[in-house]
Amino acid sequence: MKMIENKIDAHATHSALVRGLVSFAKKQWIWAYFAAGATYFVTLLVVPTGGGAGALLYAALTFASFAVIVGVGQMFVVTLGPGNVDLSIPATMTLAGTLALKFMDTDSSLVVPGILIAIGVGLACGLFNFSLILVLRIPPIIATLSSSFLFQSLAIWSNRGLRIKPPEVLANFSTGGFGGVPNVAIIAVLVSIVGWFVLERAIAGRWISAVGQNQRAARLAGVPVNAVRLGVYTGCAVLAGLTGFILACFSGGANLNMGTEYMLMSIAVVVIGGSSIAGGNSNVPGIWGAALFMFLIVSMLNSYGLGAGVRLMLTGLIIVSVVALASRTGRRP
Amino acid sequence: MIQNKKVIGTHEVPIITLAEVAVSFGAVKALSDVDFRIMPGECVGVVGHNGAGKSTFVNVINGRLSPTSGIVNYAGDNAQADFRNADRARTVGIRSVFQELSLCPNLTVLENLRIPYRNMPLKNWRKEAGQVVKKSLDEIFPGNGINPYSVVADLPIAERQMVEIAIAFSQRDIDARLVILDEPTSSLDGSIAEQLLSYIKRFCEEGGSIIFISHMLGEIFDVATRIVVMKDGRIIDDNLVSKFSRDTLVDAMGHVVPDTPEIQVAKKNRSFGEEVLRMENGLSARKGEIIGLAGLAGHGQAEVLAACTLARSSDWLASRNPQVVFVAGDRARDGLMPLWSIMRNLSLQTLVEFSRGFWINRIKEASLADRWHSKIGIKTDNLMNPILSLSGGNQQKVLFSRALASSAPIVVMDDPMRGVDVGTKMEVYRMIRSEAEKGRTFLWYSTETDEILECDRVFVFREGEIVSELTGDEITEDNLLRTSFAMQESIQ
Structure with a gap:
């Protein structure tokens, strides 16, 4: 009798394990982490020194953090459904970084107002984007692309091509670390945790997902559709402004093309991270895996000594194939 | 239609034969032990109830689903257990019109x-396709x-439904x-449905x-030569239409015979409160x-x-005391969140009402879903299952629960x-009745006369305008038909 019970127990735990594994593998975002891990080890094969592994991880965490913060914002926008994407992220980053650093003018006592300016610029950019979308009924892709020219021009006009240095305190903070973890990574983790809670546990997150699946049905079920969309677009722009601010401090000053690579990056981390490009179904953990993967791919190609041209081509190829693969598996219910 | 006869030739070979067919989705048995054949000329x-397996049954016939076990045989040819049944069905001339519109x-x-006419001649196809559709539409629905x-x-x-039917017969x-x-x-009104039946x-x-699925038994008795009764994924009766009466059919399906007289009595002795709604076109409600x-x-x-x-x-704002809630009839367009679970679909409307803050109160959400699960009888063992795993009628119950769970004084x-099957309809009528007695107002658009007869006051629409208002004893099938058709009659 006892033996049978044991057997049933063993069977039960076994099938629970299998079920757990299956549901684990079903989570789209797992694959981004596998890819990042694999790339990490392949890169390590050619990194000569003993300290290479730790240094590579530290660098990866640092650079992935910037992609993660803008990625979380972009994820919420993509969740709103087909056609929703914010292409003004790079310009918003540049404008926020430029204006904030110009205001602080390397004066460490003005750090707090500087941050507020960066956030304020983000808010204004988001509001502007959404008013184009709502009032003038311009499709989001075109609205955000055209407003990004405006933001970029404002940035050029305000700093006239000069590189503005950050205050000493901020430069040290953004390049520094705490307990072996880069400070920017800590900020990015906090942003992702908040993002996860909003998406999974807040009413706002439900509403965003509902609008992304069926806007008309959401509206008829009492979801304040315009408020939801406004919140998402301004939220995304605020995160972009914040990233621009930190990135400007990190790289020793704001310059006009500092945001360029984040246009593709912000979208790639969302899609590679397993969020559905058709909207309604998103996740936060995948963004981290994807951001690490994107950085590690570049450093892998670097450490194999490939030229810049080959490197760019391969990066592009990898992104395209991952996106193609991800959207194919994502379409299955 | 003459060509049609030529292809069919003899009346001896069944178009399709199913033998001991079973379909299961994981642990769920959607269909078991189904034996069925249909000869040319049969209707x-x-x-059967919602979830009795009717849709699965026809999806096996049109090849969208491959049976888990058993034999499907198209026009005398044995089908293998591969996944090309849809092709076979197409080549023997099986076509479908689905409940969820698929245009x-x-x-x-x-x-x-x-789209379904794959090897249509490419030259001038638009013109030809236009003529073919027009011809088919005019043949089935004259004067459409x-x-x-x-x-x-x-x-x-x-009209979308009419187009889909016309394309199927083209x-x-x-x-x-x-x-x-x-x-x-289900979305056609009486006269158009009549055209289709003839x-x-x-x-x-x-x-x-023809294989004809309907919850309207009158139509079944009108057109069918044979009736198949389904219950819990099995065919429990398959006989000539003359062997059934309305009562024996309802008994076979396992329905409770509805007690309409009682409701009628309750309806006559009611008084209403103040007016809560008035629209520019004259629609009002107390x-x-x-x-x-x-x-x-x-x-x-x-x-x-x-x-x-x-x-x-x-x-811009979600209210904790919404004035109005909406129950969709066109589920895919106006109601469902296709990626979500049953529970999330059910709680969407009332999130702000029970949560009282920024975060979702997940305990209250679960208890709300549980309450309606048992109250309205949603056919599932787990509310975390995706909404699309439910049959159409059960999806509709979820949308009902979503709206009725709210505190809104007006339900549209x-x-x-x-x-929705007859049993559930009766259940919902009763629920609507008791909610109305508690002071809720209902605005109810329906294409079915017996639902309109349930109402206290009726506005009849023609070409976007209200043409008449019926109350109490004036609400009869005759009056409804007369007012809906007045224009057409006067022309004749």
Whole structure:
């Protein structure tokens, strides 16, 4: 009798394990982490020194953090459904970084107002984007692309091509670390945790997902559709402004093309991270895996000594194939 | 139709034979031990509760689903257990009209014909497709006035359904021999449904076959030559229509016979509160009243309801005390969140009402879902299952629960009983009645007369306008028909 019970127990735990594994593998975002891990080890094969592994991880965490913060914002926008994407992220980053650093003018006592300016610029950019979308009924892709020219021009006009240095305190903070973890990574983790809670546990997150699946049905079920969309677009722009601010401090000053690579990056981390490009179904953990993967791919190609041209081509190829693969598996219910 | 006869030739070979067919989705047995065959010229009516397996059954026949076990045999050829049954079904001339409309809304009517008609001659195909659709539409629904060049999304749901039916019967390289109609009349009004039924009879006389699924038993008795009764994934009765009466059929399905007289009595002795709603077109409602919106399908009732809902809720703020809630009839367009679980779909409307803050109160959400799960009898063992795992009627119950769970004083219902079986209908009628007695107001658009007869006051629509208002004893089938058709009659 006892033996049978044991057997049933063993069977039960076994099938629970299998079920757990299956549901684990079903989570789209797992694959981004596998890819990042694999790339990490392949890169390590050619990194000569003993300290290479730790240094590579530290660098990866640092650079992935910037992609993660803008990625979380972009994820919420993509969740709103087909056609929703914010292409003004790079310009918003540049404008926020430029204006904030110009205001602080390397004066460490003005750090707090500087941050507020960066956030304020983000808010204004988001509001502007959404008013184009709502009032003038311009499709989001075109609205955000055209407003990004405006933001970029404002940035050029305000700093006239000069590189503005950050205050000493901020430069040290953004390049520094705490307990072996880069400070920017800590900020990015906090942003992702908040993002996860909003998406999974807040009413706002439900509403965003509902609008992304069926806007008309959401509206008829009492979801304040315009408020939801406004919140998402301004939220995304605020995160972009914040990233621009930190990135400007990190790289020793704001310059006009500092945001360029984040246009593709912000979208790639969302899609590679397993969020559905058709909207309604998103996740936060995948963004981290994807951001690490994107950085590690570049450093892998670097450490194999490939030229810049080959490197760019391969990066592009990898992104395209991952996106193609991800959207194919994502379409299955 | 002459070609049709030539292809069919003899009446001896069944178009399709199923032997001991079973279909299961994981642990769920959707179909078991099904034996079935259909001969040319037969019209088979299929009846059963929601979730009895009717849709699975016809999906095996049209090849969309491959049976887990058993044999499917098309026009005398043995089918193998591969996944090419859809092709086989197409080549023997099996076509389907689904309950969930399956036209591409962004394409025109004639382009929608081009999709199933795969090897249509390329030269001048638009013109030809337009003619083919037009011909088929005119043959089935004389006087329909649908332009083959209009975009499907711009058509009202009744006309979309008509287009889909016409496409299924249209002339192509392979003639239609067996057409499966899954709830074809659920969004059509009486006269149009009548046209369809008489066309079905003509089609069968000329040697075609029909499988006809409907919850309206009158229609089944009208057109079917044979009736198949389904219950819990099995065929429990399969016999000539003359062997059934309305009562024996209802008994076979396992229904409780509805006690309408009792409801009728309760209805006559009611008084209402103050007026809670008045619209520019003259539509008004008092507290606790059940208002019916009648008239032919597609005469502006749905638009009025949507406008009423949108005007009383906001794009910018979600209210904890909403004025109005909406029950969708066109589930895919107006109601469902297809990626979500049953529970999330159910709680969407009331999130702000029970949560009282920024975060979702997940304990209250679960208890709300549990309460409605048992109260309205949603057929699932786990509310975390995806909403699309439910049958159409059960999805509709979820949408009902979503709205009724709210505290809103006005409930707007846009033909909400499409695809709902008789038992559930009676349950919902009773629920609506008792909610109305507690002081809720209902606006109820329906294409079915017996639902309109449940109402306290009825507004009849024609061409977007209210043409008459009926109260109390005036609400009769005769009056409804007379007022809906007045214009057409005077022309004749």
